[in-house]
Amino acid sequence: MDQTTNSSSNIWYTLGGIVVIIALAFWLFGSATSPAPSATTQTPSDNTASALTSEFNQTADASAALDQDAAASAQVVQGF
Amino acid sequence: MGVVGGIAVLLLSTGVAFAKEQATSTRSENKGGDYRMMSASTTERMQTVRDEAKTRMTTQREKAMKRVADIRDGAKQEMAQRIAVQFDNLNSTWTDKFMKLLDRYDALLVKVESRVAIAASAGEDTASTTAAIQSAKTAILTARTAVVAQAAKTYVLDPSTIPATATSTVSGQEKIMKSLRTSFQTLHTTLFKDLFALRDGPMKSARTAVQNAIQSLNSIPGADEETATSTAASNR
Numbered sequence: 061m062d063q064t065t066n067s068s069s070n071i072w073y074t075l076g077g078i079v080v081i082i083a084l085a086f087w088l089f090g091s092a093t094s095p096a097p098s099a100t101t102q103t104p105s106d107n108t109a110s111a112l113t114s115e116f117n118q119t120a121d122a123s124a125a126l127d128q129d130a131a132a133s134a135q136v137v138q139g140f
Numbered sequence: 141m142g143v144v145g146g147i148a149v150l151l152l153s154t155g156v157a158f159a160k161e162q163a164t165s166t167r168s169e170n171k172g173g174d175y176r177m178m179s180a181s182t183t184e185r186m187q188t189v190r191d192e193a194k195t196r197m198t199t200q201r202e203k204a205m206k207r208v209a210d211i212r213d214g215a216k217q218e219m220a221q222r223i224a225v226q227f228d229n230l231n232s233t234w235t236d237k238f239m240k241l242l243d244r245y246d247a248l249l250v251k252v253e254s255r256v257a258i259a260a261s262a263g264e265d266t267a268s269t270t271a272a273i274q275s276a277k278t279a280i281l282t283a284r285t286a287v288v289a290q291a292a293k294t295y296v297l298d299p300s301t302i303p304a305t306a307t308s309t310v311s312g313q314e315k316i317m318k319s320l321r322t323s324f325q326t327l328h329t330t331l332f333k334d335l336f337a338l339r340d341g342p343m344k345s346a347r348t349a350v351q352n353a354i355q356s357l358n359s360i361p362g363a364d365e366e367t368a369t370s371t372a373a374s375n376r
Contacts, residue, residue, distance in 0.1 A: 106251060107252070108363075109354065109358040109360075113354055113355075113358065122241060130335075140320070
């Protein structure tokens with residue numbers, strides 16, 4: 061009976077140890093493959109709908125600038 | 141024994157959750173990498189078409205400059221030489237600007253996609269936003285193609301329109317100046333007609349499509365929740 065109890069405990073300890081080793085392996089694997097922070101790593105607040113709307117509105121479509129360049133070029137050509 | 145088993149299970153579930161989070165982060169960074177690759181390849185293509193156009197027009201450009209060199213007035217000759225190259229320079233400048241603008245639109249879409257992924261994992265309906273993102277990507281790609289096509293165009297003086305005889309006489313000089321003025325006006329009109337068509341066509345469509353994607357994101361309830369896990373935690 062004692063021998064049976066002992067071997068049963070040993071099996072449980074062994075199983076527990078295997079699970080711990082697997083968990084550590086997941087942890088180490090995750091740390092090893094995590095890429096270095098890059099310029100594109102974004103904080104959660106960078107891509108909220110309101111932040112994106114704001115960023116979009118600040119992105120000029122260059123319409124006015126092209127009109128200005130057209131006018132400037134026309135003036136140069138007229139002055140020739 | 142039970143404690144050991146419990147700790148082991150806790151460590152295992154933490155490891156699994158961490159690995160999953162890394163996978164999600166890697167996926168969104170891969171999308172950012174995809175847009176950077178596309179941007180880099182389009183920029184290379186643009187440079188290639190510009191180099192080809194430059195090579196193609198070298199002879200015409202040299203002949204045109206020889207005609208310009210017939211102008212006796214030094215100041216006017218210098219001005220003509222400056223104007224002759226400004227059209228190609230303007231085309232390069234604006235195709236670069238348009239391409240950079242498309243890169244910014246792509247970067248915005250990557251952020252929209254990552255936010256949609258968070259909303260989707262929280263159980264929100266993201267079908268219409270996903271469709272809007274796809275439309276925006278298509279519009280941006282169409283615009284990139286149009287910009288590369290514009291970059292391949294050249295606006296070079298046609299030497300055959302400039303008289304080459306009797307250039308030393310006063311009337312000869314007047315004829316040269318008149319034909320140069322006409323040629324410059326034609327080049328200016330053609331260049332800006334093409335650039336305006338690009339700005340008001342594919343570029344505007346791309347901008348509108350990106351705006352629609354962002355507006356669609358706005359319409360998802362809880363779109364601004366930090367993470368799916370924080371959403372789930374706050375809903376308990």
